Amino acid sequence: MKSAIVLVNLGTPSAPTATAVRRFLKQFLSDRRVVEVPRPIWWLILNLIILPFRSPRVAKNYNEIWMGGQSPLRVFCERLQGQLAAAIQQQSLSAPVQVELAMTYGDPSIEDVLSRLGREGVERIFFLPLFPQYSATTTAAVLDQVTQFYSRQRDIPQWSWLRDYHDHPAFIQALADRVRAHWQEKGRGDKLLMSFHGIPKRNVELGDPYQSQCEGTASALAAALSLEEDQWMMTFQSRLGKAEWLQPYTDKTLAALPSQGVKRLDVICPAFAVECLETLEEIDGEGQEIFRDAGGESFNYIPCLNDHAVHTEALLTLCEPFLRELHN
Numbered sequence: 001m002k003s004a005i006v007l008v009n010l011g012t013p014s015a016p017t018a019t020a021v022r023r024f025l026k027q028f029l030s031d032r033r034v035v036e037v038p039r040p041i042w043w044l045i046l047n048l049i050i051l052p053f054r055s056p057r058v059a060k061n062y063n064e065i066w067m068g069g070q071s072p073l074r075v076f077c078e079r080l081q082g083q084l085a086a087a088i089q090q091q092s093l094s095a096p097v098q099v100e101l102a103m104t105y106g107d108p109s110i111e112d113v114l115s116r117l118g119r120e121g122v123e124r125i126f127f128l129p130l131f132p133q134y135s136a137t138t139t140a141a142v143l144d145q146v147t148q149f150y151s152r153q154r155d156i157p158q159w160s161w162l163r164d165y166h167d168h169p170a171f172i173q174a175l176a177d178r179v180r181a182h183w184q185e186k187g188r189g190d191k192l193l194m195s196f197h198g199i200p201k202r203n204v205e206l207g208d209p210y211q212s213q214c215e216g217t218a219s220a221l222a223a224a225l226s227l228e229e230d231q232w233m234m235t236f237q238s239r240l241g242k243a244e245w246l247q248p249y250t251d252k253t254l255a256a257l258p259s260q261g262v263k264r265l266d267v268i269c270p271a272f273a274v275e276c277l278e279t280l281e282e283i284d285g286e287g288q289e290i291f292r293d294a295g296g297e298s299f300n301y302i303p304c305l306n307d308h309a310v311h312t313e314a315l316l317t318l319c320e321p322f323l324r325e326l327h328n
């Protein structure tokens with residue numbers, strides 16, 4: 001029986017140009033899971049203000065981080081896909097398992113990947129959204145697309161998914177391993193700042209478990225590294241719009257820390273499986289500048305798990321329940 005693991009990430013523009021960024025932002029920011037502002041109003045704001053003004057500005061940012069003709073998010077996801085496929089092949093399972101990559105927005109779309117798997121006769125699928133912490137804005141948006149696709153099919157394969165892995169020991173150990181390796185190589189700062197992607201505060205009040213899952217990741221990582229209370233903190237980045245988002249905000253914290261005596265900072269972004277605009281440009285670029293302008297002396301950005309071997313191993317562990325089932 002043919003089986004597949006589908007890694008899913010958010011997506012990224014196809015080119016660092018205003019046109020490509022606009023196309024990507026339009027699809028992403030039109031999703032009701034992402035922006036809950038009532039539609040006629042949001043349609044106007046999106047089309048008249050956000051898309052025309054944000055697209056060219058953000059395209060320049062993408063241009064600065066572009067890696068050998070590709071978006072970093074795509075580069076690292078593709079490498080991860082290849083490495084996970086190789087690791088699974090080494091397990092020499094009796095049934096073949098292919099590893100696919102799909103994006104919620106942009107290419108390769110979930111729809112395209114699933115229709116191809118259908119044509120190829122794949123009968124069992126395991127979806128692994130690369131969002132360690134569940135949020136309706138990201139994880140549920142993946143599930144929407146999967147169920148929408150199958151709502152139009154007659155012959156639906158057996159499928160399952162991993163809802164989150166925010167405190168899975170394999171994930172926490174992989175993060176702790178990378179932090180320790182970074183400390184060994186670059187020295188250790190006064191504090192470890194864990195910056196998570198933000199969401200509007202209202203989403204949490206209405207029941208999104210994202211904040212508490214971020215807290216779970218942060219405290220598990222702090223415990224794995226034996227950090228005292230004053231040796232770490234968590235913040236939320238990437239606020240968009242005027243509404244209140246989860247606090248404390250990363251940029252405000254970076255501006256305040258030097259005057260509180262934190263001059264040497266280690267920063268990690270545990271909501272991002274792989275590097276992207278929000279880590280490379282927003283944190284290691286802009287965030288670093290804010291911290292140094294405020295009197296900070298050293299800013300050590302600890303990369304995402306990316307294509308590191310510990311990441312592949314962690315993902316393999318997350319897939320194990322699915323892989324074991326294939327033997328039965």
Ligand SMILES: C=CC1=C(C)c2cc3[nH]c(cc4nc(cc5[nH]c(cc1n2)c(C)c5CCC(=O)O)C(CCC(=O)O)=C4C)c(C)c3C=C
Binds near residue numbers: 138199200210272
């Ligand atoms: C409405 C605003 C947004 C919410 C809510 C949101 C949640 C959210 N996003 C990620 C991870 C990623 N976001 C990325 C890009 C991105 N995100 C927003 C806005 C919201 N995100 C925008 C407008 C963009 C596009 C870039 C920009 O214009 O600033 C990306 C991809 C970046 C890339 O390199 O291409 C990721 C990954 C999470 C984890 C999350 C909530 C939990």
Ligand SMILES: [Fe+2]
Binds near residue numbers: 197238
């Ligand atoms: Fe985002």
Ligand SMILES: [Fe+2]
Binds near residue numbers: 238278
């Ligand atoms: Fe952002």
